[in-house]
Amino acid sequence: MLLYRWSAPAAALASALLAATPLAARADAAEDMKYCESQQEPARSVCIRDVKKAADPSGAGEKKLPQPNNPDGKPYKVVGGTRVDAFTMEGFRAWRNGACDRCHGANQEGMVGPSLIASLKTLSKADFAAVINNGRLDKGMPSFGQNPAVAQHIDALYAYLKGRSDGAITKAKVEPLD
CATH class of the missing domain: 1.10.760.10 (Cytochrome c-like domain)
Incomplete structure (x- = not known):
């Protein structure tokens, strides 16, 4: 089952649908990736990013960025x-x-x-x-x-x-x- 058949303006919809898709339905990640690579930007990069995230829903493969250590206590710089x-x-x-x-x-x-x-x-x-x-x-x-x-x-x-x-x-x- 290919998860991506949407145009670039529907990238947000694609992300939401992919995040809601059970892991069993994501068994065709290689096929999905092949489809993503055939797309034009910006849909290509969104598609590839989301297929990778679906393969690692725990986020264990993602590097967590540290919060800035600001003297004023703000969570941003x-x-x-x-x-x-x-x-x-x-x-x-x-x-x-x-x-x-x-x-x-x-x-x-x-x-x-x-x-x-x-x-x-x-x-x-x-x-x-x-x-x-x-x-x-x-x-x-x-x-x-x-x-x-x-x-x-x-x-x-x-x-x-x-x-x-x-x-x-x-x-x-x-x-x-x-």
Whole structure:
């Protein structure tokens, strides 16, 4: 069974479907990889990344980035409003991989879902993690606890969104410091 038959604009859907696919259905990873390699960018890189993640849903093969050790206690490091440390960059990527912008807006200012810039001013890190893992189904927020592209990067996602909420990250799209 080939998992990828979607165009580049549907990459977020492909990630969500792949994350929700049982391991037994992923037995054809080599066939999926072959299909991915035949695609054009950006669908090719998204497809390859997701097939690799499906093969290692625990994330054991991923290198965890350390949180920046800032004297001010902030979970992020930002230079010039848009250049961030590797940990915060990982959070931005989790934001993109989770397609959070579909509900919270491309600039985290809210659409169907609330403004995360406003919410992170009062939401604790523990409450943030609980919402990501469990969702708020009564308010339309799905659970991402079973989606490794998001769940394994909750701390980094928090760092990125906290940087946006604090005003340290001035634009939604960031670039790595290195």
